[in-house]
Amino acid sequence: MLLKDTGDALGLSAAGSQASSLLKMIDMASDPDSNEDIDPLKDAKDELGRQYKNWVTTLQFFDKKPAPNECREFSGAYRQVLDSETRTIGTVALGLQKVNIMNPDDMSKLLREMQKIKKDPSIQRNIDTAADTADAKLTQLVSQYDMKKPFDVPREQQTSGSIMGF
Numbered sequence: 324m325l326l327k328d329t330g331d332a333l334g335l336s337a338a339g340s341q342a343s344s345l346l347k348m349i350d351m352a353s354d355p356d357s358n359e360d361i362d363p364l365k366d367a368k369d370e371l372g373r374q375y376k377n378w379v380t381t382l383q384f385f386d387k388k389p390a391p392n393e394c395r396e397f398s399g400a401y402r403q404v405l406d407s408e409t410r411t412i413g414t415v416a417l418g419l420q421k422v423n424i425m426n427p428d429d430m431s432k433l434l435r436e437m438q439k440i441k442k443d444p445s446i447q448r449n450i451d452t453a454a455d456t457a458d459a460k461l462t463q464l465v466s467q468y469d470m471k472k473p474f475d476v477p478r479e480q481q482t483s484g485s486i487m488g489f
Contacts (some may be wrong), residue, residue: 371412
C-alpha cells in the first residue's frame with residue numbers, strides 16, 4: 324500500500340499538477356508584487372512529505388517489534404527493503420522541498436539532482452536486491468516448517484511500478 328500511495332504521490336509531483344502549476348506561475352508573473360506567496364509545487368511537496376513520514380513511521384514501528392529468533396534473518400532482510408525505499412523517497416522529497424519555484428538556479432539544481440537519482444542504477448538495484456533477498460529468506464524460513472509461504476516479497480516494480488519512475 325505504501326508503494327502504491329508513494330507512486331501516486333510521485334506522479335502528482337511529476338505530472339499531475341503541471342497545468343495548475345503553469346497557471347499559478349502565470350499569475351505570479353503577472354502580479355510580481357502580490358503579497359501571496361504561491362508555490363505551484365505545494366501539493367506535490369506536501370504529499371511527498373506525508374508519504375515520507377509514513378515510510379519513516381512504518382520503519383520505526385518495524386524496529387520496535389523484534390522478530391522471534393527463528394525469523395531474525397527474514398526480518399533483517401525485510402527491514403533492508405523498507406530502509407532502501409525510505410531513503411530513496413526521502414531523497415526525492417527533500418530535493419523537492421528545498422526548491423524555490425521562482426529561482427531558476429534552484430530549479431536547475433533540482434533537475435540535475437533528480438536526473439542523477441534516475442540515472443543511478445544502483446538505487447533500483449539495491450531495492451530489488453533487498454526484495455529478492457527478503458523473499459529468499461522467507462522461502463527458506465517456511466521450508467523449515469513444512470508450510471506454504473503466506474506471501475511473496477515482490478520487487479518494487481511488480482508492486483507499484485518504480486520509485487525511480489518519477
